[in-house]
Amino acid sequence: xxxxxxxxxxxxxxxxxxxxxxxxxxxxxxxxxxxxxxxxxxxxxxxxxxxxxxxxxxxxxxxxxxxxxxxxxxxxxxxxxxxxxxxxxxxxxxxxxxxxxxxxxxxxxxxxxxxxxxxxxxxxxxxxxxxxxxxxxxxxxxxxxxxxxxxxxxxxxxxxxxxxxxxxxxxxxxxxxxxxxxxxxxxxxxxxxxxxxxxxxxxxxxxxxxxxxxxxxxxxxxxxxxxxxxxxxxxxxxxxxxxxxxxxxxxxxxxxxxxxxxxxxxxxxxxxxxxxxxxxxxxxxxxxxxxxxxxxxxxxxxxxxxxxxxxxxxxxxxxxxxxxxxxxxxxxxxxxxxxxxxxxxxxxxxxxxxxxxxxxxxxxxxxxxxxxxxxxxxxxxxxxxxxxxxxxxxxxxxxxxxxxxxxxxxxxxxxxxxxxxxxxxxxxxxxxxxx
Numbered sequence: 001x002x003x004x005x006x007x008x009x010x011x012x013x014x015x016x017x018x019x020x021x022x023x024x025x026x027x028x029x030x031x032x033x034x035x036x037x038x039x040x041x042x043x044x045x046x047x048x049x050x051x052x053x054x055x056x057x058x059x060x061x062x063x064x065x066x067x068x069x070x071x072x073x074x075x076x077x078x079x080x081x082x083x084x085x086x087x088x089x090x091x092x093x094x095x096x097x098x099x100x101x102x103x104x105x106x107x108x109x110x111x112x113x114x115x116x117x118x119x120x121x122x123x124x125x126x127x128x129x130x131x132x133x134x135x136x137x138x139x140x141x142x143x144x145x146x147x148x149x150x151x152x153x154x155x156x157x158x159x160x161x162x163x164x165x166x167x168x169x170x171x172x173x174x175x176x177x178x179x180x181x182x183x184x185x186x187x188x189x190x191x192x193x194x195x196x197x198x199x200x201x202x203x204x205x206x207x208x209x210x211x212x213x214x215x216x217x218x219x220x221x222x223x224x225x226x227x228x229x230x231x232x233x234x235x236x237x238x239x240x241x242x243x244x245x246x247x248x249x250x251x252x253x254x255x256x257x258x259x260x261x262x263x264x265x266x267x268x269x270x271x272x273x274x275x276x277x278x279x280x281x282x283x284x285x286x287x288x289x290x291x292x293x294x295x296x297x298x299x300x301x302x303x304x305x306x307x308x309x310x311x312x313x314x315x316x317x318x319x320x321x322x323x324x325x326x327x328x329x330x331x332x333x334x335x336x337x338x339x340x341x342x343x344x345x346x347x348x349x350x351x352x353x354x355x356x357x358x359x360x361x362x363x364x365x366x367x368x369x370x371x372x373x374x375x376x377x378x379x380x381x382x383x384x385x386x387x388x389x390x391x392x393x394x395x396x397x398x399x400x401x402x403x404x405x406x407x408x409x410x411x412x413x414x415x416x417x418x419x420x421x422x423x424x425x426x427x428x429x430x431x432x433x434x435x
Contacts, residue, residue: 001271001283001303005310006320018324020373021237021266021305033217037192044198051189058160058184063200065166065182070175073168085136085173088363092144095365100148100384111400115393120150123202124387125194125229126179127209128158130186134167141367141382142208143177149387154179155194155202159186187211188218195222195229206230208382210369232382236373238263239270240357241326243317243339244282246275248332252353253278254285256330257306258299259358261290265301270324272309272317279308318342325376328357345377398431 004017039047045063052060074082105115126142129135139156146154156179158166166184174182183201185193191211197203207219207229216235222228240260244253257269273279290299311317318339321329325345333339336351343349347370350357361368371379396404405424412420 001269001286001306001308003279003283003308003310006272006316007310007312014323017307017309018270018320020239020268029213029217030221033188033214033221036188036214037195037218037221040189040192040198041196045200048185048189048193048198048201051187052160052185055187055189056159057162058164060160060164060184063183063185065171065184069165070171073166073171074175076168077172081169082172084363085140085169085176088137089140089144089173089176091363091365092140092367093148096145096148096367096384101388101390109400109403111397111402112404113395113400117391117393119389119391120152121205121387121389122151123153123155123204124151125204125207126154126156127190127194127207127211127215128156128170128174129209129211129215130159130161130167130170134158134170136167136169136173137362137368138209139170139173139179140177141369143174143179145367145382145384146208146387147178148384151387153181153202155204156182157185157190157194157201158182159190160184188214191215191218191222195225196227204229206232206387208232208369208386210235232369232386233371233379234373234375235371236375237266237268238328239268239326239372240328240330241270241272241321241324242330242332243314243321244271244273244275244278244332245314245334246273246278247334248273248278249353250278250281250285251289252356253282253332254289256332256357257282257286257303258289258293259356260328261299261302261306262293262295263298263302265298266305267302269302269306270309270326271307272311272320274311274313274317276310279310283308314339315342321346325374327370327372327376328360330355330357347371347376347381401427402431 009017048063049060052058101118103116103118108114124146128138156174158170160166171182191207193201194204194207219231223231238260242253242256257271260267260269271282290296293299309320311320322344327347329346330350331339332353348360348366350360360366367381367383369382405428408424409421
């Protein structure tokens with residue numbers, strides 16, 4: 001990990017210190033992804049089978065998971081894992097139900113009623129990765145809020161293994177959350193199938209979920225097409241920023257850093273502290289713990305582009321964090337809640353020594369599908385609201401129009417929109433003549 005003293009950096013140096021690993025959006029990736037999308041649009045299921053054979057090395061006769069495969073998946077899982085999935089789903093549901101948007105109705109003036117209705121997005125597509133590690137937790141994070149929102153049809157795609165089957169835990173989680181259809185598809189071809197539809201895969205209105213560079217690029221391309229699909233958020237590699245004080249436990253801090261570094265070689269972890277001693281102890285502890293990890297080589301690659309940043313105060317540490325806008329922010333300090341008021345941009349925040357980021361990934365109840373790569377400045381994590389449309393309604397009585405009509409007419413005239421003005425003044429005149 002690279003040591004940096006924030007106070008010794010000029011502005012370009014600070015920009016460089018917080019730079020993310022370069023995302024793979026090279027021309028070749030864009031062009032190859034575009035070709036995959038075009039192929040799926042042109043040839044549908046046939047293209048999906050060929051692309052699955054090429055990229056996932058599996059021969060698919062049926063693209064959709066059938067009831068027998070769901071049953072086999074449930075039977076194959078050990079009871080403790082099934083119980084943990086159910087337990088996690090329960091807490092995710094408790095939080096997301098409590099945090100769901102509510103309908104609103106208010107009189108903004110006498111006789112002027114304005115309301116907000118909530119309507120689910122009718123058909124949504126969920127993507128659950130299964131590359132170096134299957135992610136049943138992502139099926140929970142995406143499926144639970146979709147069910148609470150009331151989406152009419154929920155479609156899920158996840159890559160098949162070489163034997164032509166999806167991960168059993170992913171299937172169990174999908175069925176538990178009420179997903180209607182699961183397809184054994186991965187990569188850009190899965191995104192294209194859900195965005196445009198094929199004979200087998202329904203066309204979806206909005207797509208959700210993380211993925212590799214191909215998946216991310218495909219989501220960006222289909223969201224830019226009028227005939228494509230909306231997406232939850234731009235996404236990039238996983239990341240964490242930890243703010244720790246001198247009293248923080250270096251074993252805990254190192255474990256939190258490594259829990260993100262093991263995601264992938266392009267993940268990034270940053271530790272910010274006013275204690276040089278703590279930075280030194282954590283660096284040594286990271287090396288010690290990393291040596292024993294099954295994914296040690298992946299973690300080491302991520303650590304090569306990670307940072308240890310020395311600051312002069314916790315207030316300065318918050319400034320660094322807001323500037324970086326991390327996907328995950330961990331506050332390993334004596335009074336973490338005291339720092340919350342200063343946090344402006346972060347996907348999810350974890351307070352104190354006993355709150356590892358891992359609990360948010362799995363079962364605290366929050367969502368782990370979060371904005372990365374600095375997009376936390378303007379995006380939020382997935383929630384029930386992500387699966388809903390908010391429709392406003394207004395209704396005026398005659399007295400209500402008398403009250404706000406003149407205001408409307410003045411503003412319309414200022415914008416030189418005469419038809420807008422007359423739509424009000426003609427009614428006001430009618431009201432005057434019928435008194």
